[in-house]
Amino acid sequence: MPQKNNLIISNPEFTIEISEHSGFCFGVVNAIEEAEKLLESGEELYCVGSIVHNKQEVNRLHKKGLKIINHEQLKELKNKKILFRAHGEPPESYKLAEINKHKLTDATCPVVLNLQQKVKKAYEDLLKINGQVVIFGKKNHAEVIGLLGQTGFNAIVIENIDDIHKVDLNRPIELFSQTTKPLDLFYEIVDYFKANSKSKFNFNDTVCRQVSNRQNQLYDFSKRFETVYFVGDPQSSNSKLLYSVCKKANPQSYFITNPDDIDKNTFIDKKTIGICGATSTPAWLMQDIAKFIESEKSTKTY
Numbered sequence: 626m627p628q629k630n631n632l633i634i635s636n637p638e639f640t641i642e643i644s645e646h647s648g649f650c651f652g653v654v655n656a657i658e659e660a661e662k663l664l665e666s667g668e669e670l671y672c673v674g675s676i677v678h679n680k681q682e683v684n685r686l687h688k689k690g691l692k693i694i695n696h697e698q699l700k701e702l703k704n705k706k707i708l709f710r711a712h713g714e715p716p717e718s719y720k721l722a723e724i725n726k727h728k729l730t731d732a733t734c735p736v737v738l739n740l741q742q743k744v745k746k747a748y749e750d751l752l753k754i755n756g757q758v759v760i761f762g763k764k765n766h767a768e769v770i771g772l773l774g775q776t777g778f779n780a781i782v783i784e785n786i787d788d789i790h791k792v793d794l795n796r797p798i799e800l801f802s803q804t805t806k807p808l809d810l811f812y813e814i815v816d817y818f819k820a821n822s823k824s825k826f827n828f829n830d831t832v833c834r835q836v837s838n839r840q841n842q843l844y845d846f847s848k849r850f851e852t853v854y855f856v857g858d859p860q861s862s863n864s865k866l867l868y869s870v871c872k873k874a875n876p877q878s879y880f881i882t883n884p885d886d887i888d889k890n891t892f893i894d895k896k897t898i899g900i901c902g903a904t905s906t907p908a909w910l911m912q913d914i915a916k917f918i919e920s921e922k923s924t925k926t927y
Contacts, residue, residue, distance in 0.1 A: 632912055634919050641915045642850070644901035646842035648908045650835050652711035652734025653677050657686070659732045660708055664689045672708045673699055673718065674767050678861035678905040681883060685907075702727070712767035713737040715774020736804055737768055740831045745775035747799045747829075754797050756825070757781055761811055762803030763862060769803055786814055794818075797825040804833040805863055805904070807840070836863070836904055840870050843901050847874035850899035852892055854918075855880050856911050857903045864903040871901065883910065884917040892918055 634641040649657070656676055663670045664686070671694045675683055683693065691708075699707070699721050707727040709718065711734040722729045733741075748758045758780040762769040773780050781791050792798060798818060802811045808830075815828045847853045847870075855871050855878055857864025864880075871878040881887055892898055898918060900911050 632915055634915055636919070636923065639896045639898065639922055641898045641900065641918055643908075643911050643915055644843060644846045644899065646839050646846065647856075647901040647903070647911060648906055649677070650734075650833070650904040652736060653904060655734070656708070656711040656732035657682070659730055660686060660691055661689070663706060663708065663730060664691060668706055670706045670708060671698075671702065672710055673714065674710055674712065676708070676710045677907075678863070679858045679903075679907060679910075680860075681858075681910050682905075682907045696721075699727075700725070704728075706730070709733055710767070711737065713741055713771035715771050715778075717774060733771075734804075736833050737771070740801065740804060741771060741775050743829060743831070744772050744780070744801055747801070748776040748780065751797060751799055754825075756797030756799060757792060759783060759792055759798055759800045760803065761800065761806055761814055763806075766803060766862070768805070772801070772803070783814070785810070786817055789814070789817060792818075794821055795823045798822055798827070800826070800828040802829070802831045804831060805836050806832055807866065808832045808837045839867060839904070843867055844870050844874045846899060846901055847871040847878055850875065850897045851877060851895040852897075853878040853899040853901065854887065854914060855901055855903075856882070856906050856914060858882060858905060861903055861905045863905060867901075867903050881914070884914050887914070887918070889921060892922065 632643045660676060671692050673694055675693055703725050705727050707722055707729050709731045711732055713733045751758060758776050760769060760772055760780050760782050762782055763784060764782055769782060783789060811832055818826050853871050853875050855868045868880045879891060900915050902911050
C-alpha cells in the first residue's frame with residue numbers, strides 16, 4: 626500500500642527531512658490502491674496507459690503483475706481485468722471495455738471525473754449558440770484526451786497564451802483547465818480573454834489545489850535546507866515544474882530518480898538535507914533515498 630510521508634531523521638551531526646507536501650495526490654493513491662487490491666487475486670490486470678508517471682513505481686507494480694497497455698491493445702484484448710487510471714478516459718474507452726466484455730475498474734480521480742462532466746455539459750450548451758470549449762492543457766496528455774473526448778474531440782486545446790490565435794474571439798468561449806496546470810498561467814489566459822473576447826466569455830477554475838498549492842509549499846520547504854534532492858521522473862511534467870520551483874528557491878537543489886543518481890559530494894559537509902518530490906513520486910522511494918543518505922553520512926563511506 627502507498628506509504629505516508631513526514632519522515633524526519635535526526636542525528637547529532639545532521640538532519641534529513643522529507644516534505645509532507647510531496648508524493649502522490651489522493652487520485653493517484655486511490656488508483657494504486659485499487660491496482661494492488663486487484664493484483665492480490667493473482668489474475669492478470671491491465672492498465673490503459675502508465676498508472677503514474679514514475680518508472681520506479683511502475684516497475685514495482687509490474688513485478689506484482691500489472692501490465693501497461695495502449696488503446697490499440699485495449700481493442701484487441703477480450704474478457705480481461707482492466708483498470709482506468711486517475712487521469713481519466715474518453716467515452717470511447719468505456720464503449721470498448723463494454724464491447725470486449727472487460728471487467729472494468731474505473732479509478733478516474735473524482736476531481737477529473739467532475740471536470741469531465743462539466744466539459745460535456747458546457748459543450749452541449751455551447752453547440753446551441755455556436756460557442757467553443759477551450760481547454761488550457763498539455764496536448765496529448767492523458768487527462769486532456771479524456772476531456773477532449775467529452776466534446777467529440779472538438780474542443781480547442783491551448784498550451785499557453787501564444788496558442789490563443791486558435792480561438793475565434795468573435796464567438797462564445799467557455800474556458801477550462803487541465804487540473805495540474807499552473808494557476809498563475811491559467812489566470813493570465815483568463816485575463817486575456819476578458820480583455821479581448823468580442824462575445825460571451827465564461828471560465829471555470831478547475832486547477833486542483835492539492836497540486837497547485839505545492840509550488841508555494843515546496844518553495845518554502847527548499848529554502849530551509851543546505852541541500853535539496855527533488856525525486857521525480859524526467860517524463861513527468863509535474864516533476865519538471867516542481868523541480869524548477871525548488872531550484873529557484875535553493876540553487877543547491879538536485880533532480881534525482883533514485884539513490885544511484887546522488888553525487889555523494891553534494892551532501893558531504895551538509896547538516897540539513899531536504900527531500901521532496903512530485904505528485905507522481907512514491908513515498909517509499911523518497912524514504913529509501915533518505916535512508917541511503919543517512920547510512921552514507923553515518924558510516925562516512927564517501
